[in-house]
Structure formats: C-alpha cells, structure tokens
Amino acid sequence: MNDKVDQYFSKERIHHLEQLSALLRIASISALSAHKADMGQAAEWIADALTQAGLEHVAIMPTKGNPVVYADYLHSPGKPTVLIYGHYDVQPVDPLDLWDNDPFDPTIRDGKIYARGASDDKGQVFMHIKAIEALLKTTHALAVNVKFCIEGEEEIGSVHLPLFVEEQKALLAADVLVISDTTMLGPNAPAICYGLRGLCGLQIDVQSAKSDLHSGLYGGAVPNALHGLVELLATMHTKEGAVAVQGFYDDVVPLTDDERKELASLPHDDEEYRKGLGLPSLFGEPGYSTVERYMARPTLELNGVYGGFQGEGTKTVIPARAHAKITCRLVNNQDPVHIIELIEEHVKSHTPVGVTAKVTRFDTGRPFVTSFDSAAIRSAAKAYEVGFGVKPYYMRMGGSIPIVEVFDRVLHIPVVLMGFGLPDENFHAPNEHFSLDNFDRGLRTLAYYYEHLDTI
Structure with missing residues (x-):
C-alpha cells in the first residue's frame, strides 16, 4: 500500500464520513415520483464530488428517466481504461416504524453507519470516488484511465440505462468494468463475485364468478377463485422442491x-x-x-398470494378473484422472456375447471457469468489480499444486477464485481447499515487496485 495514500485516508477519515453522511441525507428513492427532486439533487451531489476529486468532463446526462452522471480522467496513454459503475438511487424505507433512526439521518454506532443507501450503493460508490481522489491528491497521476457511469434507476430495474449504454457505447468504451454492488461472504471474508442470477417477474390473476358470493347460499355449488389459484400454484413445484414447469431447466x-x-x-x-x-x-x-441452490441454480418463488377477505375477524364469502406474484431467479443460459412464456403455457394447461387465469408480465433481466481466472479478477484478488490481509473467495451471487449483462454484451469487456458490503447489512430493509471497518479497508483495497491495474 502506498504510504501517502494510506496517510491521506487516515487524515481525511472524519471529513469523508461527513461527506458520506451528506450524500446519505438525500432521499433519492427512484421508485417514488414524489422524490423526483431528490433524484436530481443526488445526481448533482455525485457530479460535484467527482469534480472535487479531480475528475474531468463531469456531466449530468439526461435519459428518459433519471440522469446518468459521467466523468473521466484519461491521462495514462497505453494503460487500461477502467469503467466504474454504480447507482445513486435507493430503495423505499417502509416500514418506517422498524427503523431505529430516521433512514435519511445517518447515525454511527457500534462501528457502523446506519442510513438508507449506506451499503446499497451510495457507500460503495463513494469509496470509488475517494479512492481515485486519494491517488490524484497524493501522486497527482493515475496508473490507469478511469471513467465513471453512475445511474439513478438501478433500484427500479435500470429502465433507461440499456439504451443509454447502446447510444453512448463510444463514450463508455473501456478495458474492464468494475462494480461494487455485491457483498463479501462475511467479516474479513472478501469475495469476488463471478456470476449473477437473472430474473423475471409476473402476476397471475384468477377469476371465477363476477363477484364474491355468500358461502352459505352458494358454497359447494360454485368454484372458489382461491381454491383454483392454490391448485394451480401447487403444480409448479415437485414435492422435493424442483420446478415442475415443462422446459424450465432445458437451457441451464x-x-x-x-x-x-x-x-x-x-x-x-x-x-x-x-x-x-x-x-x-x-x-x-x-x-x-x-x-x-442459492447462488447458482434457478428458482421459481411465490412472492405474494392474496384474495378474498383479509380483515379482522371473519367474512363468509367465496372469493371471485385471487392473485399471485411470482419471480424467477435464472442462470445461464436461461432467457427470461422464454421462461415467462413457459410459465404462461403451464398456466394455460393447468388452470382448474371453473376459473380463468390471466398472466401479466413484469421486469426481466438476463443472468451473467464470467471466468474467475481473468487478469482483471486476479488483480482484484491481489488488492483484496493487501486491503484485508486474506485471500478472497470466488462466488456467484443469487441476486440480480441486470445491467451487468448489458454492459458485458454491448461493451465486450471483462467485469469485476468486488463488493464491500456484508450479507446482514439490511439493504432493502429497515436499519440498513455499512461496516466502517470494511469502509476503511475497502478504500485501501480500491486504491491499491487502481495503482496496480496497469496490465490486464
């Protein structure tokens, strides 16, 4: 580790935590239109931080949704160019009553910083900015060229980023893509992720009669939408736990x-x-x-099943409508659209007599897998060894970052997923937090990586 860089991080630590807290105070919830102004404020904050770090050509670039923040520093001819991706949007905070502090009032306790976005992904994006800043402030140069692409829609499926990447292919051209939006295996157990599951989502709506019916007057003589839905859903898995939809595993x-x-x-x-x-x-x-099972095999999960009376007490009705929300996590080479088509066919052929079923399609994202023996990943492993003092593990992650497959397909560059969060840091849940030990070690890991990634 460069002594000057290490000293810089130590000297600036309190200031860095104050800056991170300022970013975390911005309620940049992309799923809620009421926070549109906050999205713009967060993009401006990121752009200003990149400028202050010494990056050039900083721009807030419009999309049909929230803007993308771009910046670069291209003063190392003949050296690799690194594209750094992250996102400044965050998840909604509900249920608010389960938070121990205001989710947008960062609080430090027990060596952790608590706030929405602390781990996913503002804290990790901030680390990349500060790692580059440290190198530029102490050495006044970079061993590589860097570009930043920080979006504001990851938490809603990166709706507009694929088109942006296609249209800005030349601007984003690089030799390697680096992302910190994954987790380590545990404390002092860094991990390089070489695979992400894809996903597809859908809803099944079942209907029987035109309205709910009195269970005494009609019970035993008419179909029940909830019964029909339960019977249909039960056909989607074997008793042992495998997915029973015909063709589901064919392309795995x-x-x-x-x-x-x-x-x-x-x-x-x-x-x-x-x-x-x-x-x-x-x-x-x-x-x-x-x-x-949870890292590298496909799944079909019921996320919600509802219908009929759900209030306090009892209501003697035969429900006319019932609903189920489903998501599938997919592995290579499963096509999410094809998987939905297979489920639609399954629904058609297994809908019970007396009810009708309709399928509504939701988000899709393709899986991603790369070799864990590339030069860029080997360099990341060495950086982890320096920053954490142990060799990292190699793993797949059961979650999905759909835009990774888009970057891979459009830019044709290796992808390095080196995260610093922990699995129990409650991202997407109340009391999200980020380990300050991993923050400190991660800064040094990233600085070392960018110092020594001169050949890939």
Whole structure:
C-alpha cells in the first residue's frame, strides 16, 4: 500500500464520513415520483464530488428517466481504461416504524453507519470516488484511465440505462468494468463475485364468478377463485422442491466440477445457516448443496398470494378473484422472456375447471457469468489480499444486477464485481447499515487496485 495514500485516508477519515453522511441525507428513492427532486439533487451531489476529486468532463446526462452522471480522467496513454459503475438511487424505507433512526439521518454506532443507501450503493460508490481522489491528491497521476457511469434507476430495474449504454457505447468504451454492488461472504471474508442470477417477474390473476358470493347460499355449488389459484400454484413445484414447469431447466448450463469445488470451499455450515434463519429444516432442489441452490441454480418463488377477505375477524364469502406474484431467479443460459412464456403455457394447461387465469408480465433481466481466472479478477484478488490481509473467495451471487449483462454484451469487456458490503447489512430493509471497518479497508483495497491495474 502506498504510504501517502494510506496517510491521506487516515487524515481525511472524519471529513469523508461527513461527506458520506451528506450524500446519505438525500432521499433519492427512484421508485417514488414524489422524490423526483431528490433524484436530481443526488445526481448533482455525485457530479460535484467527482469534480472535487479531480475528475474531468463531469456531466449530468439526461435519459428518459433519471440522469446518468459521467466523468473521466484519461491521462495514462497505453494503460487500461477502467469503467466504474454504480447507482445513486435507493430503495423505499417502509416500514418506517422498524427503523431505529430516521433512514435519511445517518447515525454511527457500534462501528457502523446506519442510513438508507449506506451499503446499497451510495457507500460503495463513494469509496470509488475517494479512492481515485486519494491517488490524484497524493501522486497527482493515475496508473490507469478511469471513467465513471453512475445511474439513478438501478433500484427500479435500470429502465433507461440499456439504451443509454447502446447510444453512448463510444463514450463508455473501456478495458474492464468494475462494480461494487455485491457483498463479501462475511467479516474479513472478501469475495469476488463471478456470476449473477437473472430474473423475471409476473402476476397471475384468477377469476371465477363476477363477484364474491355468500358461502352459505352458494358454497359447494360454485368454484372458489382461491381454491383454483392454490391448485394451480401447487403444480409448479415437485414435492422435493424442483420446478415442475415443462422446459424450465432445458437451457441451464450445468455447473462445472471446478465451480462445484470452488463453491464447496466457501465457509458455509448448513446447521448454522438453518438456525440463523429460524427454520425447522432446509429445503430445495435435490442433488445440489445449499450454497449451489442459492447462488447458482434457478428458482421459481411465490412472492405474494392474496384474495378474498383479509380483515379482522371473519367474512363468509367465496372469493371471485385471487392473485399471485411470482419471480424467477435464472442462470445461464436461461432467457427470461422464454421462461415467462413457459410459465404462461403451464398456466394455460393447468388452470382448474371453473376459473380463468390471466398472466401479466413484469421486469426481466438476463443472468451473467464470467471466468474467475481473468487478469482483471486476479488483480482484484491481489488488492483484496493487501486491503484485508486474506485471500478472497470466488462466488456467484443469487441476486440480480441486470445491467451487468448489458454492459458485458454491448461493451465486450471483462467485469469485476468486488463488493464491500456484508450479507446482514439490511439493504432493502429497515436499519440498513455499512461496516466502517470494511469502509476503511475497502478504500485501501480500491486504491491499491487502481495503482496496480496497469496490465490486464
């Protein structure tokens, strides 16, 4: 580690935390239109931070939704160009009553900073900006060229970024893409993510009669929409936990022996995992370990099932309508649109007599997998060793960042997913927080990475 850079981080730590807190105070919730002004304020804050760090050509670039913030520093001819991606939007904060502090009033306690966006993803974006700033302030040069692409719609599916990437392909051209929006395996257990699951979402609406009916006058003589929906949903899985939709697994690329060996080496204990979740037992697709199931196998999950009377007490009705929300996590080479089509066919062929079923399509995102033996990833592994003092693990992540596949497909560059969050930091949930130990070590990890990524 460069001593001047290390000293810079130590000297500026309090100031950096004050700056991060200022960013976290901006309620940049992309899902809620009432926060449109906050989205603009967050973009301006990021642009100003990039300018103050010494970046050039800083621009807030419009899209049909929230703007993208771009900046670059291109003064290392013959050296690689790194594209740094992140997002400044955050999730809604509900339920507010479960927060121990105002989600947009950052609070530091027990070595953690609590606020919405602290871990996902403002804290991690901020670290990249400060790592580049430290290098420019102390060495007045970079060993690589850098470009920033920070968007404001990741939490709503990066709706407008794919078109932006297509249209700005030349501007965003680079040799490697670096993203910090994933997690480590645990404290002092850094991990490089080499695969992300894709996703698709849909809703099933079942209808029987034209309105709810009195269960005494009509019970036993008419179909019940809730009964029909439950019967339909039960056909989507085997009793052992595999997805029973015909063709669902047809395009799945099997895990290689090397991958299974790497995943088996991760520090995971089924019994601790079970107890930590408060479960009586674990469950899942036969033939695969727990780690393989949640990192590298496809799923079909019910996210919500509802219909009929749901208030206090009882109401003797036969529901005429019932609904289910479903998401699938997908692996290579599953096409999310094709998976929805297969589910639609399944619904058609398994809808019970007496009810009708309609499918509404929601968001889709393609899976991403890369080799974990590329030069850019090896450099990231070395940087983690310097910053954390241990070798990182290699893992897939069960979650989805759909835009990663777009960058991969459009720009044709290796992708390095080096995150600094922890799995239990409550991103998307009340009391989101970010470990300040990982903040400190992560800054040094990133600075080392950008200092030594001179050949890839």
